[in-house]
Amino acid sequence: MPPLSPAALILIPHYPQQLYTYVIPESLQKIYAGHMVRVPFGSNVHVGLVAEIIETTETSHLKTIEAIVDESFELPSSMLSLARWMASYYLAPLGTCLQLMLPPMFRHGIKERFMITPLGRMMAAGSGRGRATQHAILTRLQSAKQGLTSQYLRRQFRNRRITPALTALKKYGHIESYVNLPSATQHATRSNNGRIEPSAADEIAHDLLRDASLPSPLASAIRKGRSQTFVLQAPLKCRTGVYLQAIRETIKKRRSCLVIFPHASQARAFSSAIRPYLAGHISDWFGTRTPSHRTSEWYRVQSGDATVVIGTRSSVVSPTMKLGLVIVDEEHDFRHKVDHEPRYHTREIALARASKEMATVILGSLHPSVEAIHMTQSKKAVVVAAPPTKHIQRASTTQPDVSVQCIDMQTVRRAGRIFSEPLLNAIDTRVKNREPVILFQPRRGFSRALWCRD
Structure with missing residues (x-):
């Protein structure tokens, strides 16, 4: 039987649907999974990522790795493990999952x-x-x-x-x-100011951030470094204050944080609001940035210069080192789900990654999803409420009482009407008194109309 020879499964960013096998020469025996290497591919030379080291006996028809491109670059083993989990869980090619975790300039291919x-x-x-x-x-x-x-x-x-x-x-x-490989030294001098509009900070009151406190179970999990999931059911302003305090506690433990929002405008507002408290720690992963700028942010996070990553769903695979806290805000929002391959959900990736890296997870929402509620009922997550600040308490004492009347709409529908008689009378009274009227139709989900006639 022919002797086994070391070989490597290589991801070519231009062709992520499958991995390609290359022989490891004797001069490059120190190649590990996560290294970037230069390999011949067709009539060209490409830069590829070593996904796995294997041994094979059939080497006569295989090409050989030419060189390690940058010995200082190595994709963390935790990210390689997460990519394998994604490929297995979502039945996606391993190459497409690994491609998500590379610096943006690598994804476009290095020529x-x-x-x-x-x-x-x-x-x-x-x-x-x-x-x-x-x-x-x-x-x-x-x-x-x-x-x-x-x-x-x-x-x-x-x-x-x-x-x-x-x-x-x-x-x-x-x-x-x-x-010409992008390296950490090429991007080290780039600033991280970002294009944050000053007006975005006005959406969140800074006094709420300053006076917020952490629920005791959440604070205990962060301090002890436990991998535990919490469902934070609270209004946006209260959640934001809890997020800031949780991030502060995590940084004290010398661990990094990942904060994910469904939309770039929400991430921008949060980044602008907490930047005065965490200057120098923040890396923004949202908005329309050039591949070069996104690559510089990738290296800042990977080197540990930025310990708080704020972004949208793609930031869930950012190369944060020593991850200690993952926050998924508005976890019920459908925009957390990716509709192209690999079709993943941010919440599921965040939970899997936190489990592998022993990080605490906060799923924030005023209206938790069915999945989050099921997690709490099956004891996989703990529901916590944001402690009300003095500003919220003061506001609640000055609000007038609101009368609520419930109407059985089935009888209204049978009569062939859309609005109930009490509602029409109330609108008529307000119009006669020249007072404003607001009709609010609460609707969450995807159906434009949902009517139960039972």
Whole structure:
């Protein structure tokens, strides 16, 4: 039986539907899962992620890994484990799950670039010598300080065979190739101010943040580092104060936090409101940012410079280190569910990740989802209420009493009317007195009309 040889399953970001097997050469035996490597793929060279190390006997038809692109980059083992769980739970390709966790510039694919060598410059200086296509490529590369990609050269020389020419030039040492990989040092100087509108902070009163307190079960779980789930059923302003205090307690334990909202406007308002209290800790993962800016934020979080990630559903797979707290606000909102592959739900990923990394989870909502209620009934989660602040208490004492009258709408429907008689009389009275009337139709869910005739 032939001896087993080490090999690696590689994710190519351009082709995430499957993983590709490559042989690990003896000079690169220190390759681990999570490393970025340079591999030949077709007639090009791509940067891929090592998803798994395996052993195989059939190596004759396999290509070999060329090099480790950046030894300082390594996707954490916890993220690799989470990707495998996602692939199994949602029946999705492992490659598409791993692709979510890469820096944005990696997801778009890192392209190989070609530069001319001193020998190539000598070749280009001898006009008319060598093949015409090779000479034209060398001439074009002489003026390109950063090199050129094969895609660019194909566009410039549409009627010529570029790939064989590049292969020959590289073989004889006239050109050399490299991969311009984004690194932490390239993005370390970028600021994290973000494009936060000052008016967004007005949505949340800062006195509520300052005076909020943590429910004792939640505070105990954070301090002891327990993986426990809490359903926080409270209004938005009360939830925000609890979130801030929970984040503060988590930072004291030298652990990171992840705060997820269903919409970018909500994440922007929360980030702007708590920024005065947590300056320098926040990384924003929402809004329309360039891939370069999102990559810089990815490295800030991965290096530990930013310990509080605030974003929308994609931030659930951010590379936060030593995760201690996960907050999913408005957990009932349907926008937490992704409708393209892999079709995951933010709440489920947050719960799975918190379980693997021993983090506390807060599911916040004034109207918890059916899933959250089921978790509390099956003892998988604990319901907590935000302690009312003095501002909420003061406001409640000044509010007038409101009379509520319940009407059986079945009798109204049988009479062929849409509105009940008491409602019509009340509207008529207000109109005659020139007073305003507001008709509020509460509707949550997806049905435009739901009527029970039983």
